Amino acid sequence: MGKLAQKKTSFKLSTILALISLVLLAAACGKAEADPTGGQEAGKIPSVLRIGYIGSTKLNLPGGAEGWGFYTGITKQELQKYGITDVQFVGFPSGPDLSESLISGRIDIGSLGDTPAVLAKSAGAPSKLITLNAANSNAFILAKKGGPASLAELKGKKLSVKKGSYMHRYVAGLLKEQGIKDVQLIHLLDEDADAALVRGEVDAIATTEVRGLKMIPQGYPVLDEALKDHPDLVGGSITVVSESYLKKFPDLPKVWNDLRVKALEDLQTKEEDYYAFLVENTGNSLELVRKTSAISRIQKETFTDKGLQQLEAAKDFLVSDKLAENDFSIEEWIAK
Structure with missing residues (x-):
């Protein structure tokens, strides 16, 4: 396992x-x-x-x-x-x-x-x-390398988000707004989520601005940025x-x-x-x-x-x- x-x-x-x-x-x-x-x-x-x-x-x-x-x-x-x-x-x-x-x-x-x-x-x-x-408070949705290239491609995929956090509301609002269903939300804390993305065990993560800005230079694609793309969901x-x-x-x-x-x-x-x-x-x-x-x-x-x-x-x-x-x-x- x-x-x-x-x-x-x-x-x-x-x-x-x-x-x-x-x-x-x-x-x-x-x-x-x-x-x-x-x-x-x-x-x-x-x-x-x-x-x-x-x-x-x-x-x-x-x-x-x-x-x-x-x-x-x-x-x-x-x-x-x-x-x-x-x-x-x-x-x-x-x-x-x-x-x-x-x-x-x-x-x-x-x-x-x-x-x-x-x-x-x-x-x-x-x-x-x-x-x-x-x-x-900004947030990102980052995809795994070689993974989803857009929000629409999250359908049927695994998305990690910290349950009950402001990122949880951001994700819930975003998926509802975009009409994207059948996304498997997985509760992982920050470090576990980062590691799961690196290993390819989740398809994308919702993460904080600080953690996102550390991972983006490593080549993880940005599917959405709250402050830039959906300021009503920050x-x-x-x-x-x-x-x-x-x-x-x-x-x-x-x-x-x-x-x-x-x-x-x-x-x-x-x-x-x-x-x-x-x-x-x-x-x-x-x-x-x-x-x-x-x-x-x-x-x-x-x-x-x-x-x-x-x-x-x-x-x-x-x-x-x-x-x-x-x-x-x-x-x-x-x-x-």
């Missing part, structure tokens, strides 16, 4: 609902055990703040203004004024994994793609939206907080966003230092981080009209395509 046969999980798009339901059930069973604050009363700010992000970095920090603020000490120093003396970062391979930990109380805040956050919220996750970090990055933590620190949204803006204003005066931080943190080249993590992509405003419209559109698609379990109000989701 091949390696892909041992690892792959074929799925229909509707199975994301079962995934979120299981997450909520697990949270109900284990939340008390996961809370290191010992059930502190509402209104008392815990000394520990646990922050989740997507990826695995050398410094165990996210990028963007948030990561820069903690890297330089700007944010950590300010949080100490509120009694937060221990900040812990946890990297996750995907948004659904991060959502599970937020629901179960293992982390307090999480930055992730809009799609997994919406899917979790639609299934009843007790979270509040505090920031739209960035819009226009993703966004958002930050959510658990409702239980928000009860203990009601001012968190304002404090968090004020510190994010302060860190952004600082890094804008130290561009070379910021990009050097990203190179050290990710291990990627300076050229790549400048292209994929340009400072101009970081939003200063907590919420923009464009960002909210994009988030609303993502939610509406997921609901109408029956990927999201229930509709809900974006306005009511926002922490006040």
